[in-house]
Amino acid sequence: MNNDVEDAYDPFGDNEDDYTISPRLNVHWLLGTLGTKPHAITKLVAIPIMCPADQTVATNNDHLVQSEDPEHPANLIPELCRKFYNWGWVTGTGGGTSIRQGDHIFIAPSGVQKELMQPNNIFVLQWPTPKYPASDRNYIRKPLKLNPSACTPLFLTAFEQGAGCCIHTHSQWAVLVTLLVEREKGPDACFEISNIEQIKGIPRGKGKGMLGFFDTLKIPIIENTAFEEDLTSGLKAAMNKYPDTYAVLVRRHGIYVWGDNTAKAKTQCESLDYIFQLAVEMHKLGLPWVK
Numbered sequence: 001m002n003n004d005v006e007d008a009y010d011p012f013g014d015n016e017d018d019y020t021i022s023p024r025l026n027v028h029w030l031l032g033t034l035g036t037k038p039h040a041i042t043k044l045v046a047i048p049i050m051c052p053a054d055q056t057v058a059t060n061n062d063h064l065v066q067s068e069d070p071e072h073p074a075n076l077i078p079e080l081c082r083k084f085y086n087w088g089w090v091t092g093t094g095g096g097t098s099i100r101q102g103d104h105i106f107i108a109p110s111g112v113q114k115e116l117m118q119p120n121n122i123f124v125l126q127w128p129t130p131k132y133p134a135s136d137r138n139y140i141r142k143p144l145k146l147n148p149s150a151c152t153p154l155f156l157t158a159f160e161q162g163a164g165c166c167i168h169t170h171s172q173w174a175v176l177v178t179l180l181v182e183r184e185k186g187p188d189a190c191f192e193i194s195n196i197e198q199i200k201g202i203p204r205g206k207g208k209g210m211l212g213f214f215d216t217l218k219i220p221i222i223e224n225t226a227f228e229e230d231l232t233s234g235l236k237a238a239m240n241k242y243p244d245t246y247a248v249l250v251r252r253h254g255i256y257v258w259g260d261n262t263a264k265a266k267t268q269c270e271s272l273d274y275i276f277q278l279a280v281e282m283h284k285l286g287l288p289w290v291k
C-alpha cells in the first residue's frame, strides 16, 4: 500500500507502536497471565508500564495483531473487508466483520474505510467480556485515536450464541428485500424463500445440517434504529424468537450474518446475498418466492 492511501485512511496519524488501556484491565490481564503461562512472563513483565490510579497505562500488545499467518484474524479481517468492499457490502465505511479466536475477539475501528484497514488498526477484546456498559469491555489491544466499531455489541451478541465470526453488510439486495417484505407481507413478516438450490448453503440450525432444496429459508427482519448499537436488543430478540437462524436482516440498513467459523460466516453471507439478489429479480418478474 502506498503512503497516500495510508495517510488517507489514517487521518489521526495513529502511532502503530503504542496505545492505551485501563489500569484495572491491564492489572487483571498481567496477573492472570503470570499465574497460568510462566513462559510468557519475560515478555509480558517487560511490556506494561503502570501509571497512577485513574490514569491510563501505556503498553504494547501489538503482538496480538502481528502475524505472518494470513489466516490470523488481524490479517483476515482487512483482507475480507477488501473483498466485501468490492462486493458492495462495506462501502462508505458501513458494515464490518469481527472474528473470535480462542479468548480473543478481533474488532475493526469505527467510521473508517473498511477496505483500507491494516492489521495494526484492529482492536482486541479479552473474551468473555461484559457487553454493557461499553466502558467495561475488556480491550487488551486498542489503537490510538480510533474507536471500536459501533457494531461491537451486536458482534458480541453473535459470539454469545457460539459464533466464531460475524459479518455485517449494507448490501443493497438485503436492504431491498426488507422493503419488499414490508410492502408485500407487513412489518412483522420474515423474508421467506423455497425451491432455490443456494438455500442448501444455509444451516438448518446448530448441529442440524443444512437446509434442503424443498425447505423454506426464513430470515427475521428487525427495524432499524438511529444508532447501530441500539440494534442489539432487537437482534437478541430475533435470535430468541428464531433460535435456528444464522442471520438477521435490518430494515433499510443491511444484515448481520454469523457462522461457527469465518469460512462458514462468509459462505453463508455469500449464499444469502445471492438469494436476496435473486429474490429481487424474481419479484420484478412477478415470480413468487415460495412455491
Ligand SMILES: CSCCC(=O)C(=O)COP(=O)(O)O
Pocket: 092, 093, 094, 095, 096, 108, 109, 110, 111, 112, 148, 149, 150, 151, 168, 228
Ligand atoms: C455509513 S455507515 C453508518 C454506521 C453503520 O451502519 C455501520 O455499519 C458502520 O459502523 P462502524 O462503527 O463499524 O463504522
Ligand SMILES: [Zn+2]
Pocket: 094, 095, 168, 169, 170, 228, 253, 254
Ligand atoms: Zn451498519
